[in-house]
Amino acid sequence: MKVVTGNKEYFKGISQVKYEGVESHNPLAFRWYDENRIIAGKTMKEHLRFACAYWHSFCGNGADPFGAPTHQFPWDVNSDAVARAKDKMDAAFEFITKMNLPYYCFHDVDVVDFTNDVNENERRLQAMVEYAKQKQAESGVKLLWGTSNLFSNSRYMNGAATNPDFHVLTHAGAQVKAAIDATIALGGENYVFWGGREGYMSLLNTDMGREQDHLARFLHTAKDYARKQGFKGTFFIEPKPCEPTKHQYDYDAATVLSFLRKYDLLNDFKLNLEVNHATLAGHTFQHELQVAADAGLLGSIDANRGDMQNGWDTDQFPNDITEVTEYMLIILQAGGFAGGGINFDAKIRRNSTDPADLFYAHIGGMDIFARALVTADNILQNSDYKKVRQERYSSFDSGKGKDFEAGKLSLEDLRQFAIDNGEPAVISGKQEYLENLINRYI
Numbered sequence: 001m002k003v004v005t006g007n008k009e010y011f012k013g014i015s016q017v018k019y020e021g022v023e024s025h026n027p028l029a030f031r032w033y034d035e036n037r038i039i040a041g042k043t044m045k046e047h048l049r050f051a052c053a054y055w056h057s058f059c060g061n062g063a064d065p066f067g068a069p070t071h072q073f074p075w076d077v078n079s080d081a082v083a084r085a086k087d088k089m090d091a092a093f094e095f096i097t098k099m100n101l102p103y104y105c106f107h108d109v110d111v112v113d114f115t116n117d118v119n120e121n122e123r124r125l126q127a128m129v130e131y132a133k134q135k136q137a138e139s140g141v142k143l144l145w146g147t148s149n150l151f152s153n154s155r156y157m158n159g160a161a162t163n164p165d166f167h168v169l170t171h172a173g174a175q176v177k178a179a180i181d182a183t184i185a186l187g188g189e190n191y192v193f194w195g196g197r198e199g200y201m202s203l204l205n206t207d208m209g210r211e212q213d214h215l216a217r218f219l220h221t222a223k224d225y226a227r228k229q230g231f232k233g234t235f236f237i238e239p240k241p242c243e244p245t246k247h248q249y250d251y252d253a254a255t256v257l258s259f260l261r262k263y264d265l266l267n268d269f270k271l272n273l274e275v276n277h278a279t280l281a282g283h284t285f286q287h288e289l290q291v292a293a294d295a296g297l298l299g300s301i302d303a304n305r306g307d308m309q310n311g312w313d314t315d316q317f318p319n320d321i322t323e324v325t326e327y328m329l330i331i332l333q334a335g336g337f338a339g340g341g342i343n344f345d346a347k348i349r350r351n352s353t354d355p356a357d358l359f360y361a362h363i364g365g366m367d368i369f370a371r372a373l374v375t376a377d378n379i380l381q382n383s384d385y386k387k388v389r390q391e392r393y394s395s396f397d398s399g400k401g402k403d404f405e406a407g408k409l410s411l412e413d414l415r416q417f418a419i420d421n422g423e424p425a426v427i428s429g430k431q432e433y434l435e436n437l438i439n440r441y442i
């Protein structure tokens with residue numbers, strides 16, 4: 001990939017990050033991510049489909065509820081909104097191409113600041129779409145997904161598509177229309193809905209059933225519009241249980257699956273799962289991946305991690321090889337992502353203030369997934385992992401067990417089998433054996 005800079009170089013002194021192998025001690029090199037290396041018949045680049053999240057990397061300034069911004073962005077100074085947005089896009093594409101990231105993702109308001117004037121917002125976004133088209137053409141970087149921020153503006157304090165006020169919902173509609181237009185114009189491969197404020201703070205003032213009907217109607221309306229405009233990609237719902245609302249309707253993968261089924265959205269929508277959202281829902285990320293994979297809905301992931309001691313969305317970069325290997329085992333067995341990829345929805349810490357920190361963060365994240373991909377493939381090809389799992393269920397592979405699976409046995413038949421065969425043998429679940437097996441291959 002060619003490094004693409006604007007008039008100014010923002011990450012001076014850092015050249016394109018290259019693969020150097022596990023012996024390398026260069027902190028600005030990949031030790032595992034070798035984009036053309038073939039694993040299970042596909043290149044690493046094709047398996048992993050890494051994307052940079054515009055919002056964290058180029059908008060998140062390190063501010064937290066207790067303190068002012070700590071990240072000073074040299075691209076964020078021009079007084080004209082569109083000129084400032086172009087500077088930011090120059091910085092973004094410089095970073096993305098120096099990191100060799102094949103994709104990026106954005107919300108409408110990440111790309112350019114919005115006002116409260118629908119027409120002006122559309123004008124700004126369209127100007128930026130033209131600019132992004134040039135940047136994409138120059139670099140070969142592609143848009144994994146676009147989305148619309150329907151949670152930051154104060155008008156959305158009671159929700160967007162689930163707002164009790166229809167007037168607010170129409171503003172969400174206007175915003176989604178413009179973001180879908182932008183995504184299509186840029187060849188975006190998918191479109192995401194994360195319902196940040198689609199939920200409630202108190203049931204006392206909330207008609208939950210009616211709000212969920214509205215959310216489904218809104219999604220149908222957006223999907224119909226996009227299809228009419230020729231959008232061929234997939235829509236993703238990104239589950240999260242809470243934060244900023246007390247309760248978010250897209251709670252977790254299983255909840256969204258039943259919502260999509262109830263409202264007849266399964267043909268067009270899949271899931272974009274996020275690690276820290278899974279842990280907030282009281283699940284492992286592996287659990288969420290497996291729920292989605294079993295339903296054929298594993299669309300894409302937002303890679304990050306939470307903090308063991310904190311109960312909120314800390315969005316740190318992934319760094320745990322055991323966990324990520326377990327993710328890749330599920331992803332590989334599911335046949336990869338349905339249209340999506342791995343978006344780093346993660347941010348460097350408030351006190352990570354060197355320009356190089358953004359590079360270290362992404363290098364670490366890409367390397368951990370690449371290493372996990374190699375390890376998981378090795379486990380699947382060369383260990384007895386699959387065999388041990390299959391053998392646990394072997395009593396269903398023949399005889400009465402097989403008949404049961406085929407729906408051929410009655411409750412009386414089950415009773416008779418129990419009497420005929422007496423007490424079952426004690427069979428180990430071999431959990432520690434499998435845990436050690438994963439570590440043996442890392």
Ligand code: XUL
Pocket residue numbers: 107147192193194238240274302313345
């Ligand atoms: C928030 C979150 C969002 C979505 C896109 O927790 O994950 O950034 O990924 O709106």
Ligand code: CO
Pocket residue numbers: 194238274302345
């Ligand atoms: Co996310």
